[in-house]
Amino acid sequence: MADRDGLIWYDGKMVPWRDATTHVLTHTLHYGMGVFEGVRAYKTDKGTAIFRLQDHTDRLFRSAHILGMKLPYDKATLLEAQKAAIRENNLESGYMRPMAFYGAEAMGISAKTLSTHVIVAAWKWGAYMGDDAIKHGIRVKTSSFARHHVNIHMCKAKANGNYMNSILAHQEAVQDGYDEALLLDVDGFVAEGSGENIFIIRNNKIYTPDLTSALEGITRDTVVQLATEFGYQIIEKRITRDEVYSADEAFFTGTAAEVTPIRELDNRAIGTGTRGPITEKLQSKYFDVVHGRSPEHIDWLTLV
Numbered sequence: 001m002a003d004r005d006g007l008i009w010y011d012g013k014m015v016p017w018r019d020a021t022t023h024v025l026t027h028t029l030h031y032g033m034g035v036f037e038g039v040r041a042y043k044t045d046k047g048t049a050i051f052r053l054q055d056h057t058d059r060l061f062r063s064a065h066i067l068g069m070k071l072p073y074d075k076a077t078l079l080e081a082q083k084a085a086i087r088e089n090n091l092e093s094g095y096m097r098p099m100a101f102y103g104a105e106a107m108g109i110s111a112k113t114l115s116t117h118v119i120v121a122a123w124k125w126g127a128y129m130g131d132d133a134i135k136h137g138i139r140v141k142t143s144s145f146a147r148h149h150v151n152i153h154m155c156k157a158k159a160n161g162n163y164m165n166s167i168l169a170h171q172e173a174v175q176d177g178y179d180e181a182l183l184l185d186v187d188g189f190v191a192e193g194s195g196e197n198i199f200i201i202r203n204n205k206i207y208t209p210d211l212t213s214a215l216e217g218i219t220r221d222t223v224v225q226l227a228t229e230f231g232y233q234i235i236e237k238r239i240t241r242d243e244v245y246s247a248d249e250a251f252f253t254g255t256a257a258e259v260t261p262i263r264e265l266d267n268r269a270i271g272t273g274t275r276g277p278i279t280e281k282l283q284s285k286y287f288d289v290v291h292g293r294s295p296e297h298i299d300w301l302t303l304v
């Protein structure tokens with residue numbers, strides 16, 4: 001990743017990719033106290049457009065607020081930085097990673113005297129779990145790792161350190177031969193994937209866990225809106241793993257994962273064991289929206 005051409009926005013300047021380095025005593029590297037976003041840009045008829053840029057930027061600021069981290073740039077600057085990261089890397093489509101982190105002025109738990117830095121990197125990134133996953137779905141395993149408890153980690157913050165939990169869960173699932181992990185909350189109810197929110201469908205009704213211990217996903221919000229427009233009833237509630245086993249369809253949502261069907265959980269086929277019809281309808285609409293083919297949702301796109 002580090003050795004490639006391109007530019008990274010780093011504290012207000014575009015820096016050559018290979019020079020966008022930082023000191024080994026950087027506080028965030030040691031303790032994980034930082035915030036980030038994952039944002040995608042897509043090719044549209046009118047040019048490259050970033051999907052829900054304002055919402056991702058708002059969430060970045062919310063995450064920083066939750067952690068008590070003061071960002072040294074305002075929203076307008078970071079909106080522009082993100083557009084520039086796509087534009088100046090000549091990306092027709094791609095993934096973007098804004099991140100705020102503490103500097104290396106001091107070691108120890110206190111972040112009081114530290115500088116705060118912001119980067120925005122952007123690069124080409126196709127389907128997160130591959131094209132086959134988008135078409136046929138993935139095999140998922142319930143994780144032995146519980147999702148963060150709400151009073152241990154701040155689940156609504158997209159915080160760097162939170163992702164140790166995701167990495168442990170994902171690593172375990174992949175080592176056991178699955179594509180992704182499903183994490184339960186500390187009470188045993190379905191929370192989310194390692195980097196995705198989850199939906200299940202039964203008898204034409206769509207269910208998704210409430211957001212107690214899950215990230216407030218922007219793709220989740222998008223799919224809820226699209227499904228509502230199609231006339232589906234969306235029910236937010238506590239979901240058990242056996243409700244997932246007996247669902248007609250299930251899928252994950254995330255900026256990276258987009259809308260990825262789940263064809264199996266814990267070796268039980270979900271529905272027919274492939275992408276279900278409602279999942280396909282929502283997925284196809286999602287791709288229309290992000291690619292600017294849905295005029296009524298054009299407000300979600302920001303041309304770069």
Ligand code: PMP
Pocket residue numbers: 038158166192193194195196197214215216217218219220253254255256
């Ligand atoms: N949950 C977790 C833990 C995530 O990391 C992500 C990816 N940001 C999501 C859910 C989905 O969020 P979004 O749709 O905003 O990308």
